[in-house]
Amino acid sequence: MTLEKKKKLSWAKKNILWSIITVGSVAITLFGIFSQDVREVILNGVILCLSCIGIG
């Protein structure tokens, strides 16, 4: 295989991988939003975060 072909193949692989990762991350985000009470969990974390202050 010539170097030019190798480069094109590598370029195509990266594009496909990028598309899969992007679509997958959007799907994971939406799944998280609709299946978990994200706001509640994060805000509970904020309120209880005494470790950040150095107390606990």
Next chain:
Amino acid sequence: MSFRATFRLRTIVQILGFIIPNSYISGWLTKPHLYTGSAKAFAPPILNCYACPSAFTSCPIGSIQHFMVIKAIPYYLLGVMIFIAASIGRFTCGWICPFGFLQDLLYRVRTPKLHLPKFLHYGRYLFLVMTVFLLPFLLSNTVFCKICPQGTLSAGITQVLLNPELRELIGTLFWRKIIILVIVITLAIFIKRIFCRSVCPIGALLGLFNRVSLLRLAVDYEKCTKCGFCKKICPVDINVYENPNSADCVRCGLCTSCPMGAVKFTTIFANEPIVENADIAIHYNQTSKE
């Protein structure tokens, strides 16, 4: 864009990156309190403690740990982080993160400079796996928050100063965190972004996607003279011509001011396949000469 113009633009954006997520001024006034509105549910991929009285947004690392503590998978946080990483890589580390900005400022102090040993670059992956996912899950405790210097600086010190009643609760954890903060600040004067490169779990997670992110750096090896300008100005000490999309790269763009015009920002969809690896480029140059 010239080096000076890129540098100035980046500094302005970094200042805004510090101010905007920390613009809840009423948290400092009268009775100090934390913001708990809708914006707090958003966790941008920057190290900015959500227990700071002026913090508008959440810390992704603190929030992920909290999900692990309650034995839940942080789908939303991981999804957002991976989406941003797949789009712009570690761009937020280089342009927005307040703790990265602080380290950039500290490194400007005129002293003899040191290099970070290569093996320490892997430390951030250890911190990511152990202190953000595994230990919080096993111990039901936010382990990374207990060592986080950014938390000490923006939340610990400020909360203790603003709330006299908290001063009575200070224990060994607080002083241990202060020691860690002092060590990190001191080392950051001598070593370029030591925390980002060897400890930061956000950088570890985002950096995993640098090689396949939409925004990327490309080197034109026909123009590159390997003069070393890119490594000299790089805030994380990368030899850009060897590995422009290294997991360490914070996408600051300073190297795009290369005097030979050999480095540029591009996208994964660039029409021409990008030559990324120096070995391929050397081989390419050799075969084209033959």
